[in-house]
Structures are given as structure tokens and as C-alpha cells.
Amino acid sequence: MNNLLKNKMVLSGLLIVFFFIFISILGPHIYRHSPVEQNISHRLQAPSARYIMGTDDLGRDVLARVIAGSRISLSVGFVSVGIALLIGVPLGLIAGFYGKGADRVIMRIVDIMLCFPTIFLILMVIAFLGPSIYNVMIVIGLTSWPGLTRYVRAETLSVRRREYIQAAEIMGIKKARILFIHILPNTIAPVIISAALGVGSAILAESILSFLGLGVQPPHPSWGNILTLGKEYISHNTWWLLVFPGTAILMTVVAFNLIGEGLRDVLDPRQRKER
């Protein structure tokens, strides 16, 4: 734990993430402006003392919308990675530990999933299920587990031949139990790393979907659909509609990537660089 906090990447990533979590929980209580209230007479105003991040085409407060959007982005990030973990980790363990038929079937499914472009898969599913924030979470979760399965399987394969697995068998412990107590804890490191990286890419995927109008539906705010407006009014030089949500997306994604990379340095000594 101390090593983790000493790592500058992890520390700065965590600070940014905590900042956004803080904003998403307490922001609406501190900055008491409605993200959906319209005020046509104040439309498309540049940032000022009254509207710190300006207003959009319907005169809504962009700062309030960015704050409200942070809640959506973070929850999509965490929930969809949660779903991916629930699917990916058990499948990876089963494939790596039992091998043979189970391994072949699971890895072929993974290969098939990986050879489709993820965004295309997501678009297809959304087209069937209809756009909503819950569908977005589920779909991102359902499409981002294959990489995780590969990591877990690889780790399981390497742990499986260790002597303490045999030692456990000598004691008469059941295979399923061995998988649970001896192998699962050993695969945690790569899982945590790819989960942190996964949150970043899930947030990005949500923004893209909302930008395309397939995610969070107006009038509910999301970083992605604020950007959509910015694109429409780009000829009016409304830079604040692009810069603020864009920066928010950039910062969260970078933060999660910093955490992921930093964790890799700390948890995975094989890839640790000499400094």
C-alpha cells in the first residue's frame, strides 16, 4: 500500500479520480444551479462570472451540466467494468484451470469477440435495445470482458503448475476450492490493472455513444452530448461547449490510465522499469 502511494502515477491518478468522485457526489449540492433549466435569453453565452463555463443553445448552465455529467460518466465506468469483471474473470479461470474443451470453447468466443470492432458491436446492440444509460452500461460491460479473460487465463496457466497447487492436492483439497483460494488471489494483480484501464476506456466509450446520440438522451446531461452541441454550433465559435466537457473526459481517462500504468509498475515486477 505504501509503495502504491509512493508511485507518482498512481498518486496523481487517484487524486484526479477522487476529485471527480467528490464533484459527482457533492457538486450539485455546492453549485446549486439546475443542469436542465432553460433560459433562452441567455443562450450561447461565453464564460462569465454568472456562467463560469458559459451556456448552451437553450441557455442551460454548462458547469451544472458538466457536474451532472460526471456522475453519469463515473457510474458508467464503474458499473460496466464491474459487469466485465463478473464475466471475464470466471471465464478466464475456468479456461486456464480446466483446459481442454472448456478452454477451447471460451477462447474461441474471446477471439470472435475481439475481432469485431467494439464500437460496432455496441452500436448494433444499442440499435436493438434502444438508447438509454442502463443499456450503455450493460453493453459496454458485455463487450469489454474478452481482454480480461485472456489476462486471467494466462495468469492461471502460469500459477496452475506451481508446487503449492500440487501441495493443496496432496492435502485432498477439491479442485474447485483450489481454484478459488490459490489461483484467484494470484490473478488479482493483472485484474486490478486492467480494471483501472478499463474504467478509462468505458468512460470514453460512453462519451462516444452519447456524442453519437446513442447514449444518454437529452435533456439529461452527459459529457458526450454536451460535445454534440458544441459540434453543431462550432461556426458560432462556441469553444466553451467543446473545451470544458472535453477536458473533463480527457482528465478522467488519463487519470484512470495513470492508475492502471502505475499499478502495473508496482504490482507486476516483471514489467517494472529501472529508474
Add this chain to the structure above:
Amino acid sequence: MSKYCMSSGYILEAEKVSAEYFSSEKDIPALRGVDISLREGECIGIAGESGSGKSTLALTLLQLIDEDEGRISGGNIVFHEKASGEKINISSINKSRLRKVRGKEISLITQDPYTSFNPVIKLYRHFREAYRVHNKVFKERDLKDKVSELLDSVNLRPAEKILNSYPHQFSGGMLQRASMALALLNGPRILIADEPTSSLDVTIQKKVMETLKDLRCRYNLSIIFISHDLNLISEIADRIYILYAGKTVESGPASEIFKNPRHPYTEALLKSLPKLGARGSIISIPGRAPQPGAVKEGCSFAPRCSYADKKCFKKEPPPVLSGERAWACFKRQ
């Protein structure tokens, strides 16, 4: 040579055990029909060079050869259960019966204590997991008492601190003693020790051997002690089996084998033991032990044997029996 708590009843009998490992070309035989028997309270030593099948024998006795890597191709392993006097044929029982034998009746400690513990979980968890296999319902208190007693008997104290530590916080010797305590947790009657000291320093070896002897007497264990080191074996074993290329070449009471080896291989092994104070170089056996799978017709030791003649290269010598001893050589009838 120790005669602690001998009684004559057999506890384990293995007959014509063979095992082979898969390879891309053909299966490689690692054991080619080995017989062993173990009496209650007795300690037998299994000696041989690397590749002679010692460790395979240990794994075979517990049916632990990985299905992907090899198979046990023949033989019977019979275990005599104490309570019922029933004979259990380990080579033919199903998996759930087998799990009741592993750890509970026959336990095994391995060469390298560092790798036989999971680095990410504490020692207590290792004990707890092993205990709950054979005790579905138990009180945490009882387990703690039992583990403390066992740790005490292998000279690891204080139990509380030991159990709350991770494996990497121990030295090799301590960890090997902890693994003995773990092996004895479910009260097995047979302990297989597969080169328990070979990864340890010589001074630590001594301690581990003392612990093993002590445990043997305290828990009335029957021990199968596997080693390449005849000196170590002579310290603890009552009887010795000498393995060469997957076969027993000589067996018998330890004292007699040391005094009067019959098989040329045993003789050469004993000659090659370094003696304290002796001058000159260590005598070695010419040639190399055959690779498993490369064994040709005739006696497998013949290419390295100074007594060998034509017959030795043509036919495999049958075992010669004499009282408790047996050896397989044409030249020593």
C-alpha cells in the same frame, strides 16, 4: 539405525508399479515395475540418481501424476486402513475416496518449501484449508490448539505470530518444518518425504532431519524417505530401496546394505561417498545414468558396470532373493 516403534504389519504395499510421461514422440517410462512395502512405524529409504524415478514414485503412490503429463500404467498400490483393517486399493478407487486418503492417511512433503506455500496467503489459511477438507464442521479454537501443538512439535514458536505471517517471511528451514506440521495436520499414518532437505543448507538439513525423527516417534509415523544422499538415508531409514532407471536394483535392511552391498551399482554408490579425512579425489561411477526412455535390452546398469559381460547386455537379470534382501544381478547370485 533407529528401531523406534516397530511392529510387523504392513501398511502400504505397492506391486509392479509403472508410470510413464507423455512426450511428442513416444511415452517415456519413468517407473518400470517397482515393488515396495512399508511396515507400520517403519522408515524406508528410496535412493537413486536424478531420473531414476524417485519422485515419480512418490507422486504415483498418491495418484498425483497430472493427466496431461503422464499416466500410471500398471501395478497395484494397497493401503491397509487401520480402523477397519480394510485394504484400500489406491490405484483403483474413485476421486472422492482418493481425496479422503490424501492428507488424512498419506501425506507428502516436497523438495522446495518455498514453492509449496502460496505466496499470497498467510500460513494460518494454509492450515485452515487443509483442515476443513477432512473436518466439515469445526471450531476455530480446536484448530488453533491443534496447529499450535504441531508447530510446537516442529519447534516453531510462537504459533500466533507464525500463523499470521506470509511464507516469504520465513527461512527455508522454518518453512520446511512448517510444511511438516501442515502435512501432519490431519493425522496421516504415512509420510512421504521427497528430498525434504535438498534445497536447504547443510546446517539446516541437520535440524530438519532431527525434527523428522522426532515426529516419527511422537506420531508413530511410517515414513518413505526419498533422497539421492545415502548418508542422509542411513540416518533415518530401516530399510533401503536402490532405484536405477525406473527399477529397483537392490533392497534390504539398511545396515546390511551398507555393510555388504550386493548389486554393483550399490557398491559403486557406497564407494563414491566422500569420507571424512580421506585423501585423494572422490571416486565416481563412470558414464551417466541413462535417460528415461533410452533404456535398452538387458541390465540397465550394464554399460557402466565393471563386472558386466555379454549376458548382462542381452537379458534383464531377475531379482535374487535372500531373506529380507533382494538384488537384480547375474554376477552376484
